[in-house]
Amino acid sequence: MKINNVCILGAGTLGSRVALQSALSGYKVRIYDIDPTALERSRKTMEKIILHLAKSSGLEESAGLNAIDLITFTDNATNAVMDADIINESVLEDIEVKNQVWELFGKIAPEKTIFTTNTSYLLPSMFADISGRPEKFCALHFHDVFYSKVVDIMPHPGTDANLIPILDSFGKSLEQVPVLVKKENPGYLFNSMLMAFIGAAGKLLTKEIGSIEDIDKSWMVNFHMPKGPFGILDNIGLDTAWHVTKSQPDLASQRFAALLKSYIDEGKLGEKTGEGFYKYPKPRYRDEDFLE
Amino acid sequence: MKINNVCILGAGTLGSRVALQSALSGYKVRIYDIDPTALERSRKTMEKIILHLAKSSGLEESAGLNAIDLITFTDNATNAVMDADIINESVLEDIEVKNQVWELFGKIAPEKTIFTTNTSYLLPSMFADISGRPEKFCALHFHDVFYSKVVDIMPHPGTDANLIPILDSFGKSLEQVPVLVKKENPGYLFNSMLMAFIGAAGKLLTKEIGSIEDIDKSWMVNFHMPKGPFGILDNIGLDTAWHVTKSQPDLASQRFAALLKSYIDEGKLGEKTGEGFYKYPKPRYRDEDFLE
Numbered sequence: 227m228k229i230n231n232v233c234i235l236g237a238g239t240l241g242s243r244v245a246l247q248s249a250l251s252g253y254k255v256r257i258y259d260i261d262p263t264a265l266e267r268s269r270k271t272m273e274k275i276i277l278h279l280a281k282s283s284g285l286e287e288s289a290g291l292n293a294i295d296l297i298t299f300t301d302n303a304t305n306a307v308m309d310a311d312i313i314n315e316s317v318l319e320d321i322e323v324k325n326q327v328w329e330l331f332g333k334i335a336p337e338k339t340i341f342t343t344n345t346s347y348l349l350p351s352m353f354a355d356i357s358g359r360p361e362k363f364c365a366l367h368f369h370d371v372f373y374s375k376v377v378d379i380m381p382h383p384g385t386d387a388n389l390i391p392i393l394d395s396f397g398k399s400l401e402q403v404p405v406l407v408k409k410e411n412p413g414y415l416f417n418s419m420l421m422a423f424i425g426a427a428g429k430l431l432t433k434e435i436g437s438i439e440d441i442d443k444s445w446m447v448n449f450h451m452p453k454g455p456f457g458i459l460d461n462i463g464l465d466t467a468w469h470v471t472k473s474q475p476d477l478a479s480q481r482f483a484a485l486l487k488s489y490i491d492e493g494k495l496g497e498k499t500g501e502g503f504y505k506y507p508k509p510r511y512r513d514e515d516f517l518e
Numbered sequence: 519m520k521i522n523n524v525c526i527l528g529a530g531t532l533g534s535r536v537a538l539q540s541a542l543s544g545y546k547v548r549i550y551d552i553d554p555t556a557l558e559r560s561r562k563t564m565e566k567i568i569l570h571l572a573k574s575s576g577l578e579e580s581a582g583l584n585a586i587d588l589i590t591f592t593d594n595a596t597n598a599v600m601d602a603d604i605i606n607e608s609v610l611e612d613i614e615v616k617n618q619v620w621e622l623f624g625k626i627a628p629e630k631t632i633f634t635t636n637t638s639y640l641l642p643s644m645f646a647d648i649s650g651r652p653e654k655f656c657a658l659h660f661h662d663v664f665y666s667k668v669v670d671i672m673p674h675p676g677t678d679a680n681l682i683p684i685l686d687s688f689g690k691s692l693e694q695v696p697v698l699v700k701k702e703n704p705g706y707l708f709n710s711m712l713m714a715f716i717g718a719a720g721k722l723l724t725k726e727i728g729s730i731e732d733i734d735k736s737w738m739v740n741f742h743m744p745k746g747p748f749g750i751l752d753n754i755g756l757d758t759a760w761h762v763t764k765s766q767p768d769l770a771s772q773r774f775a776a777l778l779k780s781y782i783d784e785g786k787l788g789e790k791t792g793e794g795f796y797k798y799p800k801p802r803y804r805d806e807d808f809l810e
Contacts, residue, residue: 409726409727418718418721426711449667
């Protein structure tokens with residue numbers, strides 16, 4: 227089966243990025259959101275990304291902006307899914323909202339449409355049945371599309387195995403590295419490892435074994451990376467990390483979740499609020515003398 | 519207190535590297551090993567490192583080789599420790615061996631000598647008393663000195679606090695980034711995080727959620743790193759990783775330890791034996807098309 231028409235559900239950060247890359251890769255793209263102001267923001271987000279890519283990569287600015295012009299932004303569900311070969315859904319990370327969306331699109335999508343969800347921590351099996359076509363339902367999880375170019379393909383037990391190579395090709399056509407998550411797993415592959423190492427960093431901090439800066443330095447210098455675990459947490463958002471951490475039953479996770487909560491209660495959610503473990507826009511870990 | 523004379527105990531890989539960097543930083547260095555052939559190998563290792571540094575960094579080859587010529591290689595313990603301001607011990611990772619070494623050097627070292635151990639997984643408190651000067655005893659743990667330039671300073675409860683700033687300055691003078699491990703912790707800072715993320719990768723593999731290559735790809739692409747967890751394991755050595763993993767009581771670690779053991783039993787210890795999770799010298803993850 228050949229994919230030509232891509233339908234993106236949810237015009238937030240990730241939906242906008244997947245839509246933009248799909249357009250850049252030559253697909254005909256429709257992006258849907260229930261909220262018209264979200265669609266306006268989405269277009270602006272895309273323009274910013276193009277300007278950034280024009281500077282940082284070889285992308286021609288005019289070609290990028292033309293790609294955006296070819297995207298259909300719509301708050302009309304029927305219009306959005308018309309002719310769609312594939313849906314990639316990035317609506318709110320909430321079971322009820324996703325259920326409503328998949329129930330609706332299961333009814334109005336053409337029979338040919340493949341259904342994929344970009345859920346971060348929920349599982350495709352939670353929505354496969356309500357969509358009415360569980361065999362055509364699979365998680366297709368992007369990271370940030372332009373910097374972290376991995377896409378997880380995670381079937382649920384009822385997914386038709388023939389879908390996998392189609393999604394693999396589609397992922398590659400979007401300039402991503404596709405990886406197969408053979409069984410449903412809440413953190414796919416990367417997030418499972420990420421949260422394990424972030425959890426270990428949290429344990430070092432709550433047990434007062436190391437300071438925030440020393441723990442980050444250890445990671446940065448050993449792996450030659452621009453950020454350590456607490457810099458990474460500031461980027462992820464302490465609220466997001468708290469949601470994941472508090473769901474772990476062990477004592478170390480509970481302690482770290484309590485620490486994250488104390489930051490959140492002070493309005494320190496990370497980069498997006500200007501402060502988390504570090505202060506932005508000039509966090510200490512970016513200072514030239516940090517690693518001296 | 520000013521450090522001028524450095525005594526390195528154990529002329530293996532790490533001891534040779536610490537000795538060489540100490541010489542390059544202008545210290546007067548004596549390196550001791552009970553085995554004369556180890557001392558010969560050590561000198562050759564140092565020469566190789568100098569040739570490598572001359573190519574990769576700005577180091578002048580002749581200056582580097584001169585620094586080696588100024589190092590005293592000796593199998594005479596009394597000679598080795600004569601005038602030493604600091605000892606850094608990197609002998610075999612075995613409690614009995616370390617006990618013997620510290621008991622001996624506790625008796626023959628000058629009163630001024632600071633005692634530091636480079637132990638990987640043991641704790642300084644295990645040897646502090648037998649050395650006869652627990653207050654002058656501390657872990658000073660290097661990673662690989664020339665690529666991963668972190669040094670962990672880890673006191674035990676009886677370490678004199680005044681030692682910390684001395685070791686911090688010494689670490690900086692060796693072009694390392696010193697980090698303080700405030701309480702004794704078997705994995706210092708970095709290794710605790712490393713083993714947590716490696717353990718998560720092992721769990722993904724043993725639970726058949728992802729393949730070796732897909733798990734590695736996820737890590738490499740998301741973090742823009744040249745290796746993923748299984749490439750890193752091949753570098754660490756599967757035998758070393760097995761020792762650490764099998765000491766964890768949880769089921770996931772036990773399963774992963776069993777998997778590591780099956781590789782070890784086939785002689786696949788990683789890079790050093792030519793095969794581990796990948797085959798060397800041309801592992802799949804270094805192929806240009808690996809991330810396509």
